[in-house]
Amino acid sequence: MHSHSPFLLKNRLFYMLTSVAALIVLAGLYSVHLMEEHGHIITGMNNQIVWGIPHVFAIFMIVAASGVLNVSSIGSVFNKPAYKARAPLAGLLSMAMLAGGLTVLMLDLGRPDRIIVAATHYNLTSVFAWNVLLYSAMFAAVLVYLWTMMEARMQPWSKQAGFVVFVWRFALTTGTGVIFSFLVARQAYGSAILPPMFIVISFAWGLAVFHIVQSAIYQWNGKTLDEYVQKRMKNLLGLFVVAALYFVVVYHLTNLYFARQVEFEHFILAGGGIYPLLFWAGYVVLGNLLPLLLIYLPGWGKSHHVAVASVMVILGGFAFLYVFIIGGQAFPLSIFPGFEVKSSFGDGAIGLYSPTLPEVLLGFGGVGIAFLITAVGIRVLNFVPREIPQKAL
Amino acid sequence: MSEINVQRRQFLKMSMGAAAVAIAPGVFLFDMAHGRTDAVKVRWGMLIETANCAEGCNDCVTACNTENGLSGKINSTDSQWIRKIEIKDISTGRETSLPMMCQHCEHPPCVDVCPTGASFKRDDGIVLVDKHLCIGCRYCMMACPYKARSFVHEPLHNQNPDVPRGRGTVESCTMCVHRIDQGQQPACAVACPNKSILFGNLNDPDSEIARKVRTVASAQVRADLGLNPGVRYQGL
Numbered sequence: 001m002h003s004h005s006p007f008l009l010k011n012r013l014f015y016m017l018t019s020v021a022a023l024i025v026l027a028g029l030y031s032v033h034l035m036e037e038h039g040h041i042i043t044g045m046n047n048q049i050v051w052g053i054p055h056v057f058a059i060f061m062i063v064a065a066s067g068v069l070n071v072s073s074i075g076s077v078f079n080k081p082a083y084k085a086r087a088p089l090a091g092l093l094s095m096a097m098l099a100g101g102l103t104v105l106m107l108d109l110g111r112p113d114r115i116i117v118a119a120t121h122y123n124l125t126s127v128f129a130w131n132v133l134l135y136s137a138m139f140a141a142v143l144v145y146l147w148t149m150m151e152a153r154m155q156p157w158s159k160q161a162g163f164v165v166f167v168w169r170f171a172l173t174t175g176t177g178v179i180f181s182f183l184v185a186r187q188a189y190g191s192a193i194l195p196p197m198f199i200v201i202s203f204a205w206g207l208a209v210f211h212i213v214q215s216a217i218y219q220w221n222g223k224t225l226d227e228y229v230q231k232r233m234k235n236l237l238g239l240f241v242v243a244a245l246y247f248v249v250v251y252h253l254t255n256l257y258f259a260r261q262v263e264f265e266h267f268i269l270a271g272g273g274i275y276p277l278l279f280w281a282g283y284v285v286l287g288n289l290l291p292l293l294l295i296y297l298p299g300w301g302k303s304h305h306v307a308v309a310s311v312m313v314i315l316g317g318f319a320f321l322y323v324f325i326i327g328g329q330a331f332p333l334s335i336f337p338g339f340e341v342k343s344s345f346g347d348g349a350i351g352l353y354s355p356t357l358p359e360v361l362l363g364f365g366g367v368g369i370a371f372l373i374t375a376v377g378i379r380v381l382n383f384v385p386r387e388i389p390q391k392a393l
Numbered sequence: 394m395s396e397i398n399v400q401r402r403q404f405l406k407m408s409m410g411a412a413a414v415a416i417a418p419g420v421f422l423f424d425m426a427h428g429r430t431d432a433v434k435v436r437w438g439m440l441i442e443t444a445n446c447a448e449g450c451n452d453c454v455t456a457c458n459t460e461n462g463l464s465g466k467i468n469s470t471d472s473q474w475i476r477k478i479e480i481k482d483i484s485t486g487r488e489t490s491l492p493m494m495c496q497h498c499e500h501p502p503c504v505d506v507c508p509t510g511a512s513f514k515r516d517d518g519i520v521l522v523d524k525h526l527c528i529g530c531r532y533c534m535m536a537c538p539y540k541a542r543s544f545v546h547e548p549l550h551n552q553n554p555d556v557p558r559g560r561g562t563v564e565s566c567t568m569c570v571h572r573i574d575q576g577q578q579p580a581c582a583v584a585c586p587n588k589s590i591l592f593g594n595l596n597d598p599d600s601e602i603a604r605k606v607r608t609v610a611s612a613q614v615r616a617d618l619g620l621n622p623g624v625r626y627q628g629l
Contacts, residue, residue, distance in 0.1 A: 039560050041546040046469035050531040050544060110529015110544060110561030121509040121526055128508035128532050184502055184618055185538030333540050335493070335614060339480040343493070344467040345540065347478050352469070 010220070018375055021368045028365015031358035032107045040110065043359040048351035049329045054108040056321045057363030060205065061101030061370060062135070063176060063198060064317075065094045066169040067206020072145070073169075076162025082229045086214070086385045087162070091146045092377045093213060093370075094206075095139060100370030102135055104362055127178050134168075134175045141165050150382065173199045180328075187264040188328025193254070197247035204240035205317045208310035211237060213374065215307040217384055225303055234306045238295040241313060245288050248320070260337065267331050268323060272350070275327035278319040287316010326353055436499075436518040437568060438595040438623035439579075440602050440611055441491060445587040448490040451477055456584030457494075460569060462553035472543035472558075474566040475581055489629065492581065492590070495520055495541040495566035496614065496622030503533035503542065511562075518595075518623050519568045527562035534563060538615050539622075541565045568592075595623065 034042055045052040068090050075084030106115050123129050145165045148158040177195030184190055211233065218225050252269065255261040268275050291309035295301050330351040335341065341348030377383055457475045458465040467473065475494040481487070501520045503512045511526035512533050522533075534542045542565040549558055555571040558564055569579035577583075582590040593602030605611075611625040 039547045040544065041470055046546070047471075047473075047534070047543050048469060048540075050534045110531070110563070111527065111559075114526075114528045117509050117526055117528055121511075123507055123510040125505045126508045126532070127506060128530060132508065179532075182506070183536055185615065186535065329535070333538065335539055336478075336480050338484065339482055341478060341480050343476050343478040345473045345476045346469060347476075347493075347540065 014375070014379065018372060021371045021375070024361075024368035025365050025372065027361045028104075028107075028363075028368065031361040031365070032112070034358050035108075035362075036112070042356060044353050044355045045359070046351070046353070048332075048346050049326055049353040051325055051329065052353060053322075053355040053359045054104050054362050054366075055325055056318060057366050058101045058105040058108070059176065059325065060314075060317055060321055061097040061104070061366060063173060063202040064205040064209050064314075065097035065101060066138075066173045066176075066199075067202030067204065068093045068097065068210050069142070069165055069169050070203050070206055071210055072162060073166040076159055077166045082226075082232060086210070088146060088149050089213070089217075089378075089383045089385055090210060091142050091149070091165075092381075092383050093209060093374060095142050095146075096370040096373035096377070097209070098135065098139060098142075099373055100366035100368075103369055104366035107362060108359075127175065127182055131172075131175045131179065134172045138165075138168055138172050141168050169202075170199060173202045180324075185333060186328060187255075187261060187331055187334060188268070188324065191251065191254070193247065193251050197244075197251060200240070200247050201244045201317070201320075204237070204244045204313055207233070207237050207240055208313035208317075211306055211310040212314075214385070215303060215310075217378065218303075221384065230303055230306070231301075234295055234301050237306065237310065237313070238292060241288055241291055241295075245284075248283075260334075264331050267350070268327050272327060272330070275323045275330070279323045279327075282319025283316045283323065286312050287319060288313075291316070433596050434516060435594050436596040436623060437573060438497070438518065438593065438602060438625065439568075439582065440591040440605055441624065441626050442587075442589045442591070443489050443491045443626055443628040445589040446490045446492065446585075447587065448479060448488070450490075450586065452584045452586055453477075453492050453581035453590065456580040457566070460553070460572075460580035461556045461567070462551065462558070470544075470546040472545060472564060474543070474564070491626060491629075493539065493541070493614075494581075494624070495568070496539050496620070496624045497566075497568060498623070499621035501620065502536040502538065506532045506536040508532065515570075517573075519570050519573070520565075521567055521570065522563055522565065524557055524559045524562050524564075527559070529561040529563065531563060537565075538618055538620070 043052060043054075071083055071090035072087035074080050075082075075087040106112055109115065118129075118132055122132075141161070141164050145158070145161040148154040148161045174195040177198035180186075180189040181191055181194040214225070252265060255265045266272075268279060270276050291312045293300070294305040294309040294312075330353060332341070332346070332348050332350065335347065454473075454475050454477060455465070457463065461474060463472050463474060475492050478491055478493045480489050480491070497514075497518055497520050499514075499518065501512070501514055504514055504520065507513075508530060509526045509528055511523045511528070512520070513523060514520050529544070531544055534540075534544060542563050544563050545558060545560045548560045552558055556567070569577075569581075572579060578592050579590075582592040591602050591605060593600040595603055595606070597603055606625060609627060611627045612629045613620075613622045613625055614629075
């Protein structure tokens with residue numbers, strides 16, 4: 001009896017964790033019910049800040065869902081066995097986060113009951129409409145990819161399926177970046193650097209999520225990660241974090257150089273209250289500098305350091321999106337360049353936004369969905385990476 | 394040729410003739426219903442004389458609210474289809490007051506980005522939202538360079554039957570399309586005490602608005618964006 005107790009304890013822990021996640025999902029659904037009943041008035045969103053916290057959560061998860069597939073691509077397209085063993089887990093995480101992110105996005109609509117209209121009425125010039133296709137095809141593609149990897153008879157097709165997923169996720173993240181880069185009149189957006197920036201950012205966020213889940217699985221099963229694999233994956237995370245930071249720096253430098261954009265940059269980087277604070281402390285320091293130290297400092301970079309660094313990258317990602325999405329809208333539209341403007345509709349004024357509990361719960365509800373899919377998936381199917389001895393690599 | 398074949402040919406001829414006679418009026422009526430004429434298309438527009446627009450006067454806004462059943466409240470979550478903007482040239486200090494509403498662009502970004510096609514432009518240039526197709530994603534509000542659109546944040550009561558609105562959908566100035574279709578002028582143009590809002594068909598060379606934009610200097614707001622708004626401003 002005594003020898004069974006660790007197993008029983010873990011079993012209980014599993015049910016406890018999934019129950020907590022299910023409760024969070026329920027709380028999110030209850031928030032949706034409240035928003036349905038009272039309207040978006042119970043959120044902090046308004047006619048100036050039209051996209052808020054739900055969009056920060058949704059876009060984070062969708063971007064990370066695309067990036068996490070890097071792990072599978074490196075395995076199947078670039079033939080690295082260490083990554084190949086991890087490809088199924090990456091596929092599961094991708095689907096889980098895509099499901100979580102899209103749920104949040106759909107339930108935040110003013111009329112979520114009309115979601116079917118998005119499928120029956122299709123405006124070909126709309127980036128959103130393209131994304132409906134990109135997201136649903138992504139789901140299907142990853143599902144087929146998982147099938148080719150996990151079903152022995154389908155394995156000959158695995159490489160092809162992996163390649164389709166590899167190409168499609170570039171299109172998907174480009175589509176997400178294009179949502180913003182096609183906005184002609186907003187100072188924060190309307191830049192061609194945004195799609196590639198989102199692609200590189202997705203690599204960093206996706207790999208960070210993968211690291212955390214992988215660490216948790218290994219910890220849970222009392223295994224230690226092969227040192228060679230750990231080192232490679234840690235260095236890859238560092239590289240992605242640096243590359244993402246590079247794009248963000250170039251984006252801001254370009255804006256700083258244009259006289260018409262200087263006021264906006266001043267708002268985001270210095271004078272805008274919560275936004276510069278989140279940008280510098282949240283994104284730059286917590287999301288980039290500290291993780292890089294944890295990864296590269298001599299003597300550090302062990303598994304637990306990388307796990308902490310990954311959590312920081314994710315928190316930095318949320319800070320970045322808050323500044324990018326909400327800060328970008330808070331800065332007033334330039335309807336009359338060169339004029340001081342005031343009106344009853346907030347023209348010329350910084351938009352105010354304070355997130356409320358329902359929208360925060362909706363966001364976490366999406367994370368809960370992603371967690372549940374991942375946890376149950378790993379429990380019932382064979383997603384745990386099968387370690388290949390180092391000499392075989 | 395056998396008797397049967399001749400009969401069959403005759404039958405085919407007769408039925409094709411009958412089909413043509415049956416369909417022709419329908420095709421003709423279909424064409425009529427779509428109003429296909431060779432005449433120049435209508436483009437409704439407005440010319441706003443800012444020199445006459447008095448600071449502090451809100452009559453156009455009030456008339457719009459009454460006509461369209463808006464509450465008139467000005468919280469950040471309330472709908473404002475038309476608003477008065479006070480602008481001051483930073484380098485010269487010159488102050489101007491003007492009404493701002495949907496500019497009814499020829500190339501409206503809101504229509505481009507709308508995933509379901511709920512945002513659309515009528516043949517006569519009026520940009521509208523189909524309240525039955527709008528899913529409330531607010532992408533059009535992100536795309537509009539004029540901040541012309543509002544999202545209905547709360548349940549609505551006592552609506553004007555001529556102007557259906559809906560909670561959870563986006564809305565904006567309709568140029569009082571329900572009045573225009575009855576041959577009337579938009580409520581704001583009628584209400585302006587200084588007759589600062591001139592409404593008419595920009596494409597009719599004999600209309601007052603077309604003659605005026607031909608002879609006096611007027612400008613479109615954010616003309617650099619190339620959207621060709623149907624609302625023009627004098628004295629900007």
